[in-house]
Each structure stands twice: as structure tokens, then as C-alpha cells.
Amino acid sequence: MYRYDEFDHAFVRERVAQFRDQTQRRIAGELTEDEFRPLRLMNGLYLQLHAYMLRIAVPYGTLSAKQMRQLAMIGDKWDKSYGHFTTRQNLQFNWPKLEDTPDILEALADVEMHAIQTSGNCIRNVTADHWAGVAADEIEDPRPWAELLRQWSSLHPEFCFLPRKFKIAVTAAKADRAAVAFHDIGLKIVMNSKGDAGFQVLVGGGMGRTPMIAKVCRDWLPKGELLAYIEAVMRVYNLYGRRDNKYKARIKILLHEEGDETFRKMVDEEYERVKATGGAVSHMVPEAEIARIEKYFAPPKYEMLPDADPQLTQHLKANAKLARWHEVNVARHKQPGYAIVNISLKPEGGIPGDATSDQMRLVADLADKFSLSEIRVSHAQNLVLPYVRKRDVVAIFHALEKAGLASANLGLVTDIIACPGLDYCTLATARSIPIAQAISKRFEAPERQKEIGDLAIKISGCINACGHHHAGNIGILGLDKAGKEFYQITLGGSADEHASIGQIMGPGFSGEEVPAAIEKIVNTYIGLRSPGETFLGAYRRLGPAPFKEAVYAQAAE
Amino acid sequence: MAAKRDIRQVLTANLLRDGLVVFMTDGAAWSPWIEDAAIVTSKEAALELEGKGNTAAKANIVVAPYLIDVIDDSGRPRAALIREHLRTLGPTVRSDLGKQAERAGGGSGQGGAFI
Numbered sequence: 001m002y003r004y005d006e007f008d009h010a011f012v013r014e015r016v017a018q019f020r021d022q023t024q025r026r027i028a029g030e031l032t033e034d035e036f037r038p039l040r041l042m043n044g045l046y047l048q049l050h051a052y053m054l055r056i057a058v059p060y061g062t063l064s065a066k067q068m069r070q071l072a073m074i075g076d077k078w079d080k081s082y083g084h085f086t087t088r089q090n091l092q093f094n095w096p097k098l099e100d101t102p103d104i105l106e107a108l109a110d111v112e113m114h115a116i117q118t119s120g121n122c123i124r125n126v127t128a129d130h131w132a133g134v135a136a137d138e139i140e141d142p143r144p145w146a147e148l149l150r151q152w153s154s155l156h157p158e159f160c161f162l163p164r165k166f167k168i169a170v171t172a173a174k175a176d177r178a179a180v181a182f183h184d185i186g187l188k189i190v191m192n193s194k195g196d197a198g199f200q201v202l203v204g205g206g207m208g209r210t211p212m213i214a215k216v217c218r219d220w221l222p223k224g225e226l227l228a229y230i231e232a233v234m235r236v237y238n239l240y241g242r243r244d245n246k247y248k249a250r251i252k253i254l255l256h257e258e259g260d261e262t263f264r265k266m267v268d269e270e271y272e273r274v275k276a277t278g279g280a281v282s283h284m285v286p287e288a289e290i291a292r293i294e295k296y297f298a299p300p301k302y303e304m305l306p307d308a309d310p311q312l313t314q315h316l317k318a319n320a321k322l323a324r325w326h327e328v329n330v331a332r333h334k335q336p337g338y339a340i341v342n343i344s345l346k347p348e349g350g351i352p353g354d355a356t357s358d359q360m361r362l363v364a365d366l367a368d369k370f371s372l373s374e375i376r377v378s379h380a381q382n383l384v385l386p387y388v389r390k391r392d393v394v395a396i397f398h399a400l401e402k403a404g405l406a407s408a409n410l411g412l413v414t415d416i417i418a419c420p421g422l423d424y425c426t427l428a429t430a431r432s433i434p435i436a437q438a439i440s441k442r443f444e445a446p447e448r449q450k451e452i453g454d455l456a457i458k459i460s461g462c463i464n465a466c467g468h469h470h471a472g473n474i475g476i477l478g479l480d481k482a483g484k485e486f487y488q489i490t491l492g493g494s495a496d497e498h499a500s501i502g503q504i505m506g507p508g509f510s511g512e513e514v515p516a517a518i519e520k521i522v523n524t525y526i527g528l529r530s531p532g533e534t535f536l537g538a539y540r541r542l543g544p545a546p547f548k549e550a551v552y553a554q555a556a557e
Numbered sequence: 558m559a560a561k562r563d564i565r566q567v568l569t570a571n572l573l574r575d576g577l578v579v580f581m582t583d584g585a586a587w588s589p590w591i592e593d594a595a596i597v598t599s600k601e602a603a604l605e606l607e608g609k610g611n612t613a614a615k616a617n618i619v620v621a622p623y624l625i626d627v628i629d630d631s632g633r634p635r636a637a638l639i640r641e642h643l644r645t646l647g648p649t650v651r652s653d654l655g656k657q658a659e660r661a662g663g664g665s666g667q668g669g670a671f672i
Contacts, residue, residue: 026573026617027573027574027617028617029616029617033614033620033621047571047576047620047621048576049578049640049643049644050576050577050578050644050647050648050655051571051575051576051577051578052575052576080654094648095654096576097574097575097576098573098574098575098576099574099575351650351651422639422640422643423643423648423649423650423651424648428640431649431650433648433650434649434650437650480639483637483638483639484639485639
């Protein structure tokens with residue numbers, strides 16, 4: 001993974017010193033809240049329902065064991081010994097004090113981390129496929145490009161005052177595990193007809209009150225042109241994005257209002273200008289710079305192992321629980337003899353995405369012992385050990401089981417994405433976590449989960465859609481109706497390479513009614529599915545009618 | 558003629574230094590507990606209370622003071638909206654955190670009841 005050089009270290013330390021000074025001046029009253037708010041937001045510090053909230057950047061979801069341990073320590077020392085992994089692969093602490101935040105940032109800097117640009121109208125954390133570098137289906141590791149974008153976008157003088165927040169995601173696999181189609185810019189590494197790898201550039205995706213799927217802005221872009229081209233996109237957005245209306249300020253609205261072709265033309269014209277003048281970045285990223293960054297992501301020195309591990313095979317035959325967990329949570333690795341171990345942070349009935357400091361330390365220990373000290377965070381709020389030898393899988397399972405981290409539910413009905421919702425967030429209109437917990441409890445039986453198969457339930461506590469409900473096979477949106485929490489169900493969303501936006505099923509439900517409604521939907525699917533057909537496949541084949549009928553006709557009886 | 562809407566409000570804010578939720582008392586101090594809050598029942602009194610809150614914000618004690626509606630709950634004020642009520646409790650999914658935990662533990666836990 002990327003390691004800070006002298007410049008990076010100095011930059012982050014300087015930023016900590018700046019923020020320490022700003023915080024002291026705020027507490028002393030030398031800065032007003034209006035003056036201080038944008039400064040604290042640019043350092044990831046929000047004021048939420050019960051306390052401040054600090055959002056820490058985990059660049060493209062990659063963490064070292066040392067960093068994870070430091071996060072655990074920060075949680076213990078300055079928070080309440082737990083953190084929340086988010087749908088942007090970041091970590092949030094819910095109870096930091098303002099006066100402690102400079103010390104927290106200093107502790108982050110000690111391990112090459114920060115909270116810069118995790119809020120505000122700037123380019124946010126660049127996210128990526130959480131199996132980057134190890135997925136069997138990828139063309140190459142997309143993370144060097146995510147790192148390049150991170151360095152380029154950090155304190156970019158032109159793009160720190162955008163009309164609104166800006167989110168970029170990168171993938172290099174056929175299966176899109178990074179939800180790129182729902183980002184302001186989504187980048188896919190693809191091969192052209194000559195067999196060269198380049199970027200397909202998608203622009204204008206997003207969730208929120210007007211969900212949109214990104215459009216292809218450039219079919220294939222030589223990799224070296226990435227920064228210059230993205231600069232052109234950003235310049236068009238910066239110039240023409242709406243600043244008069246917060247709810248129409250994302251690039252998706254600009255693209256929608258201009259039209260795909262006109263927007264592409266605007267970008268192409270700006271790109272020619274960028275190329276002609278050099279802009280702030282020369283046209284092509286120097287190959288030496290690409291090579292320098294790629295070195296940090298070079299594949300590790302794998303052991304040469306046979307793909308099958310006889311001991312693992314024996315254990316799987318002897319231990320049904322292990323076998324179930326292995327079947328669901330352990331994914332195929334590109335290197336023979338290795339496996340990708342996925343750690344669910346969705347214990348049945350638990351809080352999606354939360355991990356205690358003790359659990360973080362356990363994961364760090366497992367990473368050190370079994371995964372070359374590296375951990376990934378997925379946008380689905382789970383963790384990954386990316387470099388596990390198959391012969392170590394059993395030991396990991398037993399350790400996870402002891403810590404309550406061995407839920408065998410990756411991609412299943414209880415692997416629910418949920419934002420913090422009204423339990424924590426000032427923007428929320430309803431609670432999301434209790435809904436997730438109730439649904440998770442209802443479907444917790446392993447046989448039931450197996451019977452249902454792949455099903456992505458995603459829950460947002462407000463229209464801002466941080467829980468990605470638009471991309472849920474079943475999406476749930478919490479609203480306020482006459483002072484009471486009320487939930488709208490959508491069906492048919494998907495965040496993968498066949499992205500789709502869920503459609504509202506019909507009238508909404510109280511919180512108490514939601515789990516039963518979900519059960520009716522699931523039962524309808526099981527009753528009507530073709531052999532081997534997923535929920536999403538069945539929904540796309542059948543349409544909403546049978547599900548609506550099942551839910552609302554039964555409700556009317 | 559339409560009846561005037563009855564006002565029953567308290568002032569809430571977050572403490573600047575630690576972000577925790579507080580309520581303004583009769584003596585213009587700040588308490589973590591809504592039952593200590595000064596309740597106003599007229600527009601004039603509400604404006605006056607808001608003014609005191611803004612003064613405290615300018616004095617860098619609190620951030621973002623605002624009035625909330627309360628109802629009477631067995632003689633104690635209770636926030637009328639669920640969002641505001643949750644601010645007096647803590648996350649409903651973690652009964653061991655926030656004010657609800659402090660109540661269960663018997664103490665304010667916030668460095669003194671009145672700030």
C-alpha cells in the first residue's frame with residue numbers, strides 16, 4: 001500500500017498544526033462558528049445529533065494493521081471504544097470532543113492517516129473495489145490510479161470550492177463492486193479492441209433526492225491522460241454547476257440539464273484547452289510517476305502454493321459452520337493457494353458497519369498474522385483480509401467466531417447496508433438501524449438465508465441516501481410523516497455493472513410493519529423464482545406487480 | 558377568529574467544546590437534562606430565550622442554539638418531535654450510550670449538571 005513520503009508527512013503534520021490553531025482560536029472566540037464551520041468540515045468534523053462526529057479517510061478502503069490498531073486506540077482514548085465503517089469506505093467516530101480533535105488528528109498523522117476532505121464541497125475520498133489487487137476477475141489493480149487521484153485532488157487549488165461534494169470511484173473488474181455508476185465520476189479500467197487497458201469514464205451518477213446512473217463520457221481513455229481529462233470534467237462542473245440551489249448542485253444535474261451529448265462536447269472542448277495550455281497538470285501523467293505509485297501496490301511475494309489445500313478441505317467436511325461461512329464469506333483469489341476472507345460487520349440483529357475497538361484490534365492481529373498486515377473496508381460496510389493463505393482460513397474463522405465476527409452472510413439478506421440514521425445524524429428523518437436490526441433478526445436462520453440467496457437490502461434514514469437505498473435490490477427509505485417515522489420500500493435497485501435505480505413499490509409503512517412487508521416480498525420471490533434465479537433476476541423478469549399484490553393485497557385483507 | 562397556537566418551548570444547543578446536547582435553564586445556565594430547561598409559553602418569552610441562547614453562542618459556550626416544542630409528559634417536559642426527543646436520550650440502538658445511560662447510572666456524567 002501507499003507509504004507517505006517526506007512531503008506527505010509534512011503536509012499532514014502542517015494540516016494538524018493549522019487545525020490545532022484554528023480550534024484554539026474558535027474556543028477562545030477569535031473565530032465565529034460561521035468562520036470555523038467550513039474549516040472543521042474540511043477536516044472531517046461534523047456536529048451531529050448528540051455530539052461531534054469525525055469522519056476519517058481510509059483511501060480506497062485500504063488500511064494497514066498498524067492503522068487499524070491506531071483507530072482502535074483513538075476509539076478507546078477519545079471516543080466510546082467503537083467506530084462505524086461507512087458506505088464510502090471511511091470510518092466515523094460519533095463522540096469526539098472538539099478540544100480533543102487536534103490530538104486525534106495528530107494520532108492519525110502518526111500512522112499516515114487524516115480526515116482531510118471527508119466533508120465539504122470538494123473531492124472526497126476516492127473509493128475502489130475492496131478486492132482490488134486480489135480479485136480473480138480484475139484486469140489490474142485500480143488502486144494506483146485511486147492514489148494518483150487522491151494526491152492530485154488533495155487541496156487542489158482549483159477544486160476546493162466546488163458547487164457541491166464530489167465523489168469518485170474506481171474499479172478494474174468486470175463485476176463492479178465499487179458502485180461506480182452511482183458516483184459523480186466512475187472509472188472502469190477496461191481493454192480496448194487492441195488489448196490495451198484504459199479508462200471508461202462515467203459521469204453524473206449519484207444517489208440523494210434525484211438518483212441517477214452515470215453516463216459514459218469517454219468510452220476509452222489512455223491511462224496516462226486520466227488527470228488531464230478529469231481536470232476537464234471538473235472544470236466544466238466548477239464553471240457551470242449550479243451554485244444557486246444546493247439540491248441541484250451535483251454534476252448529475254448539470255449533465256441532465258445539458259444533455260449527454262452537449263455535456264460530452266463541453267468536456268471534450270475543455271479537454272482540448274487543457275491539453276493545449278498544459279493547465280496545472282501537463283497533459284500526460286509522467287510514466288515515472290505512474291511507476292513510482294504502482295510500486296507501492298505491487299503484488300506481494302506470494303508463496304507458490306497448490307490451489308487446493310487438503311487440510312482446509314478436510315476441515316470443511318468436518319465442520320458445517322465453518323463450511324457455511326467459507327462458502328459465503330471466502331472469495332476466490334487470483335493467486336493459487338490464497339483466498340479473500342470477508343469479515344461481516346453485520347452480526348444478525350446487530351448494528352451494520354459498527355466495530356468495537358477490541359474487534360478492530362482483533363482484525364489488525366489477524367491481518368498481521370495472516371494477511372500481510374493489510375485490511376480492506378468495503379462500501380457495503382464490511383472488512384476484508386485480502387492476502388490469506390488457504391491453510392490459514394480455519395484459524396481465522398475460529399478467531400472471528402470468538403469475537404462475534406463470523407456471520408456467514410456476505411451478500412445475503414442480513415448483509416444489510418444502513419446509514420447511521422436518526423439515531424446519530426442531524427440530517428435524518430427516521431431511524432435506519434433498528435429497521436436493519438429487525439429485518440436481520442427475522443431472517444437470521446442460516447437455512448433461511450441460504451434459501452433466499454443473494455439479496456441486497458439497503459436502508460437510508462433520509463432522502464440523502466447515504467445508505468444507498470436506491471441501489472438496493474430492496475431499498476428502504478425512512479421519512480417523517482406527520483411527526484412519525486415512516487418507511488418507503490423500493491424494489492429492483494442494483495449497484496453492480498448492471499446498475500439500476502429501485503422503484504417505489506407503493507404506500508409506505510410504519511417501522512413495525514416493515515419487517516413483515518419485507519418477508520412478504522421475499523416469500524413472493526421464493527414462490528415465483530426460476531431455478532437458480534436471484535431476487536433481482538426474478539424482479540426484473542416479473543416486474544413489480546406480484547410483489548405489490550402480495551404486500552398490499554394481504555395488508556388490505 | 559382562529560385560536561392562537563399555544564407555545565410551549567425550551568432552548569437547546571450543543572456545547573462548543575464537546576458537542577454534547579444541553580438545555581437553557583431559568584438562570585440562563587446550561588443543563589444536560591431537559592427537565593431542567595426553562596419553559597416559555599409566549600412568543601415574547603421565546604424571543605427573549607432565543608436571545609440569551611445567541612448571547613451564549615457569541616460567548617463561545619454553545620453552538621447553534623434553537624427553540625424546540627415540548628409537551629408535558631407527567632409533569633416533565635418532553636420534546637414534541639422524535640428527533641429532539643432522541644437528543645435527550647442518545648442512540649436508541651445503544652442504551653449504554655448518551656444521556657439514557659447516564660440516567661441509568663444515576664449521575665449526569667457531564668462534569669456537573671449546570672454549566
